[in-house]
Amino acid sequence: MAKAMREEGGRDRLIVGVDVGGTKIAAAGVDGQGNIRGRVHSPTDVSSPEMTVRSIAEAIEAAIAASGTSRSGIAAIGLGIPGKVDPERGVGILSVNLGWRNVPVKALLEEDLGIPCFMENDVKVAALGESRYGAGKGLRNMAYLTIGTGIGAGVIIEGKIYRGSTGMAGEIGHTIIERNGPRCKCGTRGCLEAVAAGPAIAALAISAIEAGSETSLRETAEANKGLVNAEMVCQAAIQGDSVAREIFEEIGTYIGLGVHMLIMLYDSELVVLGGGVTEAGDLLLNPVRRELKRLATWSYLAKEMLKPEMVRLTALGRDVGILGAAALAEGESDRFSPLA
Numbered sequence: 373m374a375k376a377m378r379e380e381g382g383r384d385r386l387i388v389g390v391d392v393g394g395t396k397i398a399a400a401g402v403d404g405q406g407n408i409r410g411r412v413h414s415p416t417d418v419s420s421p422e423m424t425v426r427s428i429a430e431a432i433e434a435a436i437a438a439s440g441t442s443r444s445g446i447a448a449i450g451l452g453i454p455g456k457v458d459p460e461r462g463v464g465i466l467s468v469n470l471g472w473r474n475v476p477v478k479a480l481l482e483e484d485l486g487i488p489c490f491m492e493n494d495v496k497v498a499a500l501g502e503s504r505y506g507a508g509k510g511l512r513n514m515a516y517l518t519i520g521t522g523i524g525a526g527v528i529i530e531g532k533i534y535r536g537s538t539g540m541a542g543e544i545g546h547t548i549i550e551r552n553g554p555r556c557k558c559g560t561r562g563c564l565e566a567v568a569a570g571p572a573i574a575a576l577a578i579s580a581i582e583a584g585s586e587t588s589l590r591e592t593a594e595a596n597k598g599l600v601n602a603e604m605v606c607q608a609a610i611q612g613d614s615v616a617r618e619i620f621e622e623i624g625t626y627i628g629l630g631v632h633m634l635i636m637l638y639d640s641e642l643v644v645l646g647g648g649v650t651e652a653g654d655l656l657l658n659p660v661r662r663e664l665k666r667l668a669t670w671s672y673l674a675k676e677m678l679k680p681e682m683v684r685l686t687a688l689g690r691d692v693g694i695l696g697a698a699a700l701a702e703g704e705s706d707r708f709s710p711l712a
Contacts, residue, residue, distance in 0.1 A: 391693025410438030499526025503694025628663025
């Protein structure tokens, strides 16, 4: 890494970490110690795959400028991309959020910018970031569970991203928690995502309102033309609304089951919770830990494997994607050479 991160004159070079989402792109320069320089946010143009890649390139250029350097001061670019990707070829195979099918992202960006680019699925990248710079720093085996509009996991085994046979390892959001539960967008019933992700939180709030429960969410919904989302429920819970807090107790129990599966499957030392729903803080973490404690009473094996302290909230917050993407490119540094 040290060799790749220095220019001929001996100055430190940066890596640009890029977190690509369906609505916005976050990018920043990152130095060898994981310090962020020149963070920028810009909208994602999803009008066509070509325009999406162009908007990524523009975000990268803005981050380079905001970092106070030039293209020659950038060693590499790392990208976290939603959906299924082929990191070896640098191709976005399928991304529903971006409308992508087999987009040669690496080739297009390298041709445009003249800087080596590396990419991986965004949740796997976030897991790497948390492992390298966050709550999992120093651990060889851990998992990152993101809870937002959807639910997914990234698994780190012996310090490396675990991809599985097809690159889809970590799709824990589509494991069945309730056999006859609500229909998931994947088509199955009772998936973890269907009972505990952002839309499920909103659905529980709407059901409580319709049932006549006393909650500040009623006024929130009326003020927003009937709209209730997970962020509103989160804010209500933080402000002490009893219904909102009950909702987080319920989904926290489900997330606890997901954490249990990750620990049992991968023998992880730690599971880090990230994503927008974790902004509820301890209102989410505490019921997750209580569920692990409850499960640990069932058997000697569970008692040995499950410890409440094995689950923590992200230490990197919204920067986890940027730092993870930078860590990805850092790890690939021995494989790239300056582009012609």
